[in-house]
Amino acid sequence: MRGAAEPVGLAATPSPPSPATELSRLRAVFERELEQGAANSEITGGLDTLLIRMVDNGVIARGHPLHERIRGLQRGGGYRGLTPEGRRKWLERAIPAAGPDARDDVPAPAASGRKRPLAPDDPVTRLPGIGKGAAERFEKLGVTTAGDAALFFPRRFRDFTDVRRISDLEPDGLPKTVVGTILKSGQLRYGRRVRGSEAVITDGSGSLRLVWFNMPWVHRGLKEGEELAVSGTVTVYRGRMQMANPPEYEPFDSNLMRPGRLLPTYPGTQGLGQRTIRRAVGHAVEELADRLPDPVPGWLAKEEGLVPFGDCVRAYHTPETLRDVETTRQRLALGEFLAIQVAVLQRRAAWQHDQHAPELDFGAHLDGYLDSLPFRLTTPQRHALDEILADIANTAPMLRLLQGDVGSGKTVVAFAAMLAAVAAGRQAALMAPTEILAEQHYRSLTTLLGGGESAFEGMFAPDWLDQRPLRAALLTGSRTAAEKKRVREAAAHGGADIVIGTHAIIEEAVELPRLALAIVDEQHRFGVDQRARLRQKGANPHLLVMTATPIPRTLALTVYGDLEVSTIDELPPGRLPVTTSWVEPGEREEAYDFLRERLDAKEQAFVICPLVDESEVLDVRSAEEEFERLRSGPLAAYRLDLLHGRMSGRQKDEVMGRFGSGETDVLVSTSVVEVGIDVPNATTIVIEGAERFGLSQLHQFRGRVGRSDRQGYCLLFSSDEDPNPDAQNRLRAMERTTDGFELAEVDLEMRGEGEAWGMAQSGGNGMLRVARVTDRDLLTDAREMARRILARDPLLQKPEHRGVAMNARPFLETATEAN
Structure with missing residues (x-):
C-alpha cells in the first residue's frame, strides 16, 4: 500500500x-x-x-x-x-x-504519508467516530462497509424550512416540526399498567402532549428544561392536541437545525444516535458518491436521460427542497427496482434453462373432472385453470403463482393440476405450512374424489378417470412412526399418486421418484431452500405456489417477480360479503346478545385471541383465559371448545372434528385458525384484541366465516378504548371493505416501504432502501429496462454491466431457486 x-x-x-x-x-x-x-x-x-x-x-x-x-x-x-x-x-x-x-x-511515494483514500468495501470503522461498538450497532442496520454507509439513506427529513408554532398546529394528517422546551415527562399508564411514555413541551405559544405507545423507556432520556425538536402528525385526543404516532425527537441543535434546512433523519438503533450517523454517513458520501456502482448501466442512463448516480446520492442525503427529495428518490428507486428485476428475470431463466419437465395433459379427463364437481367454476377460476394446464402441458418447467382472496376457490383449481399429473402416470405433492391446513386439504380432496377415505390414506377410482386406481396419502409430523413409514414406502414405490403434507414431505427420507408437480400453499411461510428441496424430489417438476393473501402488483413484480401470476378475484356464486363491525369495550354486551342470537339459530362461531398465556405486557385476553370466562359467563348455555398451537396433532384433530360435525357451538382459538379451517355453518367470528393484529391477518380470520349462502359476521373487539391511529385505520379499513386486494394495497401503504418490503429485503442487504409500494410506474419501467439489459448480456458479463450485476447479486445469492 x-x-x-x-x-x-x-x-x-x-x-x-x-x-x-x-x-x-x-x-x-x-x-x-x-x-x-x-x-x-x-x-x-x-x-x-x-x-x-x-x-x-x-x-x-x-x-x-x-x-x-x-x-x-x-x-x-x-x-x-x-x-x-x-x-x-x-x-x-x-x-x-x-x-x-x-x-x-517517478520515485515511490513516501511511506509515511497520508492514509490511502477510503474505498467502498472498507469497514465502517474507517469512518469518523465509528469504533468497534458503533460498528456493531451499524451492523444491526445492515451497514458493514463504507459503501453501505453512503447508501444508508434517510428515512425522512425534519423540515426546518417550515417550523411551526404550537398554537398554529392543526390535526390535518400532515407531518409537522416544532421546537419546544420540556415541561414534564413520565410513564404513560392506563390503570395500573405502564403503556409507554409521555411528555409535554412548550414554545411559549402553547403546549403539546407527546405520546410514545409501548415505548416505556423513552421518558428516561427526557429532561425537564431541555429543548427538543419534534416531528410527527398531530391528532386531537379528548380535546387536546398531541403527537402520538410516535413522534420523532432529538435535542435541538441550533447549528444543524438552523431555519431553512432539511435535516436527514436516519433509521437508528439503541446506542447509535443521529449525530454519529450523520457524521459517518456524510463522510462516506463525500468520499465515495462518485465511485459507487450505479445499478443503471451507463448506456441505458444516457438513453433515458438520467442524472448521474453519484449526484443523486449526494442530493438525497443533503437536499435543498422537498421537491429535490422526491426527484432524487425516484432516480434511486429506479435503480433499486432494476436490480430486483434483473435478479428475478435471471432466476426465471435459470429455472427453465435446459430443463425438461414432464408434459402433463389432462386431455379428455378435464371435462369429466369439471362435471363431477358439485358447482361450476367461476370465470376467473376457469381462466386460472386454463393458464396452469397450458403451462404443465409444455416441457418448460412451470413457475406460477396462484393467488386469490379467501374463499375464492384456489384449491379446486390446484387439485385439477394434481389430477392431471396422476392422469399422466405421475405423482403430485402439496406442501402446506401447518398440519391443520394440510389435513384440511386432504379432507377436501378425498371428499371431492367421492369417498373411500381412511384415517390417513385414501384409495379412489373415479369414473371420469376411467376408474383408474388413485391413491392419496397424508404425511405430517404428528403421525406415528408406523403411519409415516407406510406413507413413505407408498410414495417411494409408486403406491401413492398424491402426497399432501407439511414440512415432513421434504425430509430426506421421503422419496417421490415420479414427482411431476409440486404445489406449495401459503408460500410466503416457506423459505427458498425448503421449496428447492421439494423441487429436487423429482426430475424437474412443475411448480405452483398458492397464497390466500392477495398481493399488490408492486410486490408481485418484486418478491414474486420470477413467477407468472394467475389471479382469482371473484367469490363463488351465492356467497354474501361478511358484515364487519368494530366493537369498542362499552359495546361488548350488545355484541354478545347478537352472538347468542346467531347461536340460537343453530349457527356456529369462532372467538379468536392472540395469546395462549396471560401476558403482563400486552393487555390481551389469552385463549385459555377467554375460554374459561365465556364458558362460565356470556356463553354458559352453549358448547365451547378450545384450540391452540400447543396441542398435539391428535388433540387438534379431535377439536376440529367436533366443531366440523356440529358437536361444538363455539371454538375459542388462537391464530392457528388463520388459514385452513372450512366449516360452512360457522357464520360469526369474534376477534379479541383486534387492534393487535395486522390487516392481512384480520382479513384471513374473517375468511373463516361466510363460506356458505348464509350471511357471515365479523366482530372486531378492541381492548383499548382509544387504539393508536394506525390500529384505528386498520379496523376502519376492515369495516369499509371485504376486498382482499384492496386491503392488501391499504396494508402496504400503511406499513410503509421498510416493513412492506420485508420479504424482498430478505433477499439482500436492504437493497430496497428508498423504493415505495406506490412506485408502480417506476417498477414497470424497471421491468422493461431489465429485459433490455438481459437481451444484450444474459449473464451480465460485460464491463458496462458491472454495476447492475453487483446490485442484483445479493438477491441471486440468497434465492438460488425461484420463489
Whole structure:
C-alpha cells in the first residue's frame, strides 16, 4: 500500500531536475490521483499545494498548456473545491497537457504519508467516530462497509424550512416540526399498567402532549428544561392536541437545525444516535458518491436521460427542497427496482434453462373432472385453470403463482393440476405450512374424489378417470412412526399418486421418484431452500405456489417477480360479503346478545385471541383465559371448545372434528385458525384484541366465516378504548371493505416501504432502501429496462454491466431457486 507522495520538484538536491522531468513526474502524479478516484490524497497537503508551487517556481511557465488551466482552477476555489466528478474531468484534460509519460522516473511515494483514500468495501470503522461498538450497532442496520454507509439513506427529513408554532398546529394528517422546551415527562399508564411514555413541551405559544405507545423507556432520556425538536402528525385526543404516532425527537441543535434546512433523519438503533450517523454517513458520501456502482448501466442512463448516480446520492442525503427529495428518490428507486428485476428475470431463466419437465395433459379427463364437481367454476377460476394446464402441458418447467382472496376457490383449481399429473402416470405433492391446513386439504380432496377415505390414506377410482386406481396419502409430523413409514414406502414405490403434507414431505427420507408437480400453499411461510428441496424430489417438476393473501402488483413484480401470476378475484356464486363491525369495550354486551342470537339459530362461531398465556405486557385476553370466562359467563348455555398451537396433532384433530360435525357451538382459538379451517355453518367470528393484529391477518380470520349462502359476521373487539391511529385505520379499513386486494394495497401503504418490503429485503442487504409500494410506474419501467439489459448480456458479463450485476447479486445469492 503506497502512502501519499511528497510534492515533487521541491527537494533540495545538488542537481535540480529539468522542467521536462518535473512535468513528467507531475503527469505520473495526475495519473495516480485519477486511479485513486480523484480523492485529493496523492500529495501531502493536497494537489493545490503542488500546483501553486510549480507555477510560482517557474516549472509551469506562462504559456504552457497547464498554466491557464491551473490559474482558472485557483480562481474557482482550487482542486480541493471541485466535486470528485469535476476533479476527474480536470485530470483527464490535464494529463495530456503535462507532456510525455515518464512513470519509471517517478520515485515511490513516501511511506509515511497520508492514509490511502477510503474505498467502498472498507469497514465502517474507517469512518469518523465509528469504533468497534458503533460498528456493531451499524451492523444491526445492515451497514458493514463504507459503501453501505453512503447508501444508508434517510428515512425522512425534519423540515426546518417550515417550523411551526404550537398554537398554529392543526390535526390535518400532515407531518409537522416544532421546537419546544420540556415541561414534564413520565410513564404513560392506563390503570395500573405502564403503556409507554409521555411528555409535554412548550414554545411559549402553547403546549403539546407527546405520546410514545409501548415505548416505556423513552421518558428516561427526557429532561425537564431541555429543548427538543419534534416531528410527527398531530391528532386531537379528548380535546387536546398531541403527537402520538410516535413522534420523532432529538435535542435541538441550533447549528444543524438552523431555519431553512432539511435535516436527514436516519433509521437508528439503541446506542447509535443521529449525530454519529450523520457524521459517518456524510463522510462516506463525500468520499465515495462518485465511485459507487450505479445499478443503471451507463448506456441505458444516457438513453433515458438520467442524472448521474453519484449526484443523486449526494442530493438525497443533503437536499435543498422537498421537491429535490422526491426527484432524487425516484432516480434511486429506479435503480433499486432494476436490480430486483434483473435478479428475478435471471432466476426465471435459470429455472427453465435446459430443463425438461414432464408434459402433463389432462386431455379428455378435464371435462369429466369439471362435471363431477358439485358447482361450476367461476370465470376467473376457469381462466386460472386454463393458464396452469397450458403451462404443465409444455416441457418448460412451470413457475406460477396462484393467488386469490379467501374463499375464492384456489384449491379446486390446484387439485385439477394434481389430477392431471396422476392422469399422466405421475405423482403430485402439496406442501402446506401447518398440519391443520394440510389435513384440511386432504379432507377436501378425498371428499371431492367421492369417498373411500381412511384415517390417513385414501384409495379412489373415479369414473371420469376411467376408474383408474388413485391413491392419496397424508404425511405430517404428528403421525406415528408406523403411519409415516407406510406413507413413505407408498410414495417411494409408486403406491401413492398424491402426497399432501407439511414440512415432513421434504425430509430426506421421503422419496417421490415420479414427482411431476409440486404445489406449495401459503408460500410466503416457506423459505427458498425448503421449496428447492421439494423441487429436487423429482426430475424437474412443475411448480405452483398458492397464497390466500392477495398481493399488490408492486410486490408481485418484486418478491414474486420470477413467477407468472394467475389471479382469482371473484367469490363463488351465492356467497354474501361478511358484515364487519368494530366493537369498542362499552359495546361488548350488545355484541354478545347478537352472538347468542346467531347461536340460537343453530349457527356456529369462532372467538379468536392472540395469546395462549396471560401476558403482563400486552393487555390481551389469552385463549385459555377467554375460554374459561365465556364458558362460565356470556356463553354458559352453549358448547365451547378450545384450540391452540400447543396441542398435539391428535388433540387438534379431535377439536376440529367436533366443531366440523356440529358437536361444538363455539371454538375459542388462537391464530392457528388463520388459514385452513372450512366449516360452512360457522357464520360469526369474534376477534379479541383486534387492534393487535395486522390487516392481512384480520382479513384471513374473517375468511373463516361466510363460506356458505348464509350471511357471515365479523366482530372486531378492541381492548383499548382509544387504539393508536394506525390500529384505528386498520379496523376502519376492515369495516369499509371485504376486498382482499384492496386491503392488501391499504396494508402496504400503511406499513410503509421498510416493513412492506420485508420479504424482498430478505433477499439482500436492504437493497430496497428508498423504493415505495406506490412506485408502480417506476417498477414497470424497471421491468422493461431489465429485459433490455438481459437481451444484450444474459449473464451480465460485460464491463458496462458491472454495476447492475453487483446490485442484483445479493438477491441471486440468497434465492438460488425461484420463489
